[in-house]
Amino acid sequence: MSAHGKSRTIKVGYLARVEGEGGLYIRVKDNKVADVKLKIFEPPRFFEAFLRGRQFTEAPDITSRICGICPIAYQMSACQAMEDALGVKVEGPLRDLRRMIYCGEWIESHTLHIYMLHAPDFLGYPDAIRMAKDHPDIVQRGLRLKKTGNELISFLGGREIHPINIRVGGFYKVPEKKALESLRDNFQWAREAALETVKWVSTFEFPDFEQDYEFVSLSHPDEYPIHEGRIISNRGMDIAVRDFDQTFEEEHVEHSNALHSIIKGRGAYFAGPLARYNLNFDKLSPLVKEAANAAGIDSQCHNPFKSIVVRSLEVLYACDEVLRLIDRYQKPDKPAIDIKPRTAIGYGCTEAPRGILYHRYRLDEAGTILDAKIVPPTSQNQKTIENDLRQFVPGVLNLSDEELTLRCEQAIRNYDPCISCATHFLKLDIQRE
């Protein structure tokens, strides 16, 4: 259909450079957006159903299979929920090791998105491999940075994807101080590469697109939130993780196999790097604050297209944090705390690379899971992505269908959506009438 006609439909049958399967349908009537549907047709896999009857010790390994890109997030939220249920707290060096491996996942996942999935949009390439023909050094740097994150995950977790060393109560095996220190040189290189990444992405051109969002993230009194904290927002929310179900609810809409999560009585919200950054800027290290300043990013950033810069700042933070934690590490006496099952309900929430990831489990006296609930970040952002497109599309309707489709895809990729997680994405479908 003509770009200049009165009505127009844009369809992206199969969204590329996102994790999982989805599509987008937009109907435009008289130059107004009449309908936006982010369609998730990733087939459902029913994790919450088959977790019933499994042992509490199995939840970290089983739920990690929800997502191959952020398995540690699933393992950590599951462990935290089980430890909450069973009345134990992982502290000291074991807690530091968890934070360290989680930093590895942020580095690996964010760098994948920055270099391989998102940057090609800004520079006009279909993918990073073709981008590498013109910018070999930049793509090589991205690959090595991503590899540094993966090497940390392999070192502490046994392997990059679905690590095997994380358990309820701690780890199966903890490293010697000396072995951990062997990673230091790599992370010193990575910190420099992360700084270069921030500089590089801050030179991109960003559409002028600021929205008034309710940002939701964890918050911790002493540190930038990764694996522990209360859930807060910029509109006054400040709740314990156990109050998640009273504050949020999930809706089942026809066009998506992923449930839509909303704040009760208020609606859509925004989770992920931008939310963490805006709500916790003061907890970033001096190096990161300085880099943000140099990149022209204020302590508040409400433009989702600039999420690529914020993601780069978080990679820099994660590298800085790994170095700090390596320095203070002392090998603990035992790799895990002893745990006894009991009848209880436990709640866990950690910051997956894409935003808060909530788990809740009810256990019987033998530690068997009676029911489970999992709310992944992409299902929380689905409504906000649709709202963004409603606001964004009218300003770019003069573009050809091809260009418009590309810009819509970019607007979706701002959220680094992980559709495997959310159904546990994207075909674009724009209809102009």
Add this chain to the structure above:
Amino acid sequence: MQMKTRKPKLAVWKFASCDGCQLSLLDCEDELLAVAGEIEIANFVEASRAVVQGPYDLSLVEGSITTPHDAERIHKIRRQSKHLVTIGACATAGGIQALRNFKDVKEFISIVYATPEYISTLNKSTPISDHVFVDFELRGCPINKMQLVEVISAFLNHRRPNTPPHSVCVECKQRQTVCVMVAQGIACLGPVTHAGCGAVCPAYNRGCYGCYGPKETPNTASLSAWWKHLGTSEESLVRAFRGFNAYAEAFRKESEAHEAKK
């Protein structure tokens, strides 16, 4: 005289899965650009917007068949593919989502979704080989990325991939890991599990939990007897064999045998 040769075309396809196995290709940080120099990445939507029409020389398939639509889609992919290789436990055995195969899927839908009529799904999660001819199956949850590079290289050079079908035990010996079952009494699926991971769990003081599925000719009954000797209950044995490769025949039969004894 220089021969003009066309680069072989590679396609990557996804069914019900976690994306982890195709991510392994992007996790080949040192090899990715070299691989991309030898082949044309013609269809890999997780990595690229550019899609080149088939037919394809090599199709890598991730994920299991769980919907009526996917059961048709896999036939179209087979018709466009000279060679079709499945990657990972979902594609070769139905994956963790095959746990539905032991239950009533309608009950599963109503546990997760408020409006069950919106959900289109099959009763069973099945491997790709239940639907089309598969040239080679690469095991693992997740696959080993070096084995993936080996498989791609083998198909490009018209030879069989070198991925030994022996047990994880052999890899423990190669790695010089002391047997966790003998020395520490830790229940381990290593003796019946296909090699490929590099025996990572025992190296971390943990028993193997069967990510790579059954080895060739596994003696699961004998291993179960050992586990019982270590104090494992029938319920625990059912769960042990009902993991990421629950629907692989040898593991399925063993779990059903213990379920009957519960």
